[in-house]
Amino acid sequence: MKKVSFLMMIVAAVVALGSCGGGNKQQAAVDTDSVSVEDLIPRDKTIYGICTEGTAMNTLEMITDSGDTLRLSMEKAMEGGKVFGGLQVADRMAVVVDKETQDAQIVINLNTLLGDWVMPDPLDGSDEIGIRIKEGGVAESIDQSTIIYRTWKIFNGDLEIMLVREGGGDEEEENRYEILALGPDTLAYRTIGKPKDETETFEYNRWKEKPKIDLHGLELEDTNDEFNKI
Numbered sequence: 001m002k003k004v005s006f007l008m009m010i011v012a013a014v015v016a017l018g019s020c021g022g023g024n025k026q027q028a029a030v031d032t033d034s035v036s037v038e039d040l041i042p043r044d045k046t047i048y049g050i051c052t053e054g055t056a057m058n059t060l061e062m063i064t065d066s067g068d069t070l071r072l073s074m075e076k077a078m079e080g081g082k083v084f085g086g087l088q089v090a091d092r093m094a095v096v097v098d099k100e101t102q103d104a105q106i107v108i109n110l111n112t113l114l115g116d117w118v119m120p121d122p123l124d125g126s127d128e129i130g131i132r133i134k135e136g137g138v139a140e141s142i143d144q145s146t147i148i149y150r151t152w153k154i155f156n157g158d159l160e161i162m163l164v165r166e167g168g169g170d171e172e173e174e175n176r177y178e179i180l181a182l183g184p185d186t187l188a189y190r191t192i193g194k195p196k197d198e199t200e201t202f203e204y205n206r207w208k209e210k211p212k213i214d215l216h217g218l219e220l221e222d223t224n225d226e227f228n229k230i
Contacts (some may be wrong), residue, residue, distance in 0.1 A: 044155050047095045051109075055087050060104055063092055072097060073105040082157070085109025085181035096157040106157035108179065117187045117204035118142055130204055131161075139163075142207070159189055177202075 047064055054061030059074045076098065077083050085091075088108055096106040118130035121144075131149050132140040139149035139161060150172065151162040159177045164170065177189035180201070190201040 002056060011164045046154055046156060047097060049093055051087055051089055051091050051093050053089055055089065060087065060095065060107060062095070072102070074107060076103045077105055077107050082106045084179055085112030094154045108154060112182055112184065116142060116207035118207045119204050130207065158192065
């Protein structure tokens with residue numbers, strides 16, 4: 001009887017140790033699974049949609065890409081100077097919303113953002129260089145070879161531009177910019193996420209075709225210079 005009791009005690013101890021070890025492994029697995037890879041990747045919280053007729057001075061009404069109709073107060077965005085590009089029915093909008101108050105924090109008219117934007121060449125100022133922002137997230141350089149723009153997007157209310165620099169091979173560089181101003185003829189933004197000494201501000205005007213000089217009707221002045229006579 002003593003031998004049987006001793007064996008039973010050994011079996012009970014082994015079972016107890018095994019259950020403890022298994023419990024630790026299970027807990028470790030739960031802790032690992034509680035952190036999702038998606039949680040580590042920044043998510044774009046921007047809402048995209050079309051401006052509709054219900055839009056008023058302080059209210060934006062839009063139909064989102066998912067088909068929902070939103071009516072958002074723009075007072076907070078207006079107070080912060082974060083309404084860019086104006087409001088026009090049927091224009092495509094990008095909006096960042098405050099989760100707590102459901103107010104619009106940033107409002108961007110994407111139709112206004114599209115187009116050719118130029119500024120004087122910083123090297124000599126004689127020519128104009130710039131960026132062409134096209135539909136579908138396509139970006140192109142205007143009269144500059146040192147920087148080749150490739151793509152653009154709005155991410156959480158900021159403008160992100162993908163580019164390649166001359167001499168950098170095919171290595172793509174992604175820069176993030178805070179939009180400062182956007183109007184019919186004006187676009188300004190500055191780099192963010194970099195040291196202050198590397199921060200740049202870009203101020204563009206919308207490209208306009210230069211008026212051609214009309215030479216019709218101009219008369220050459222008479223001259224008595226024997227050298228110029230035929």
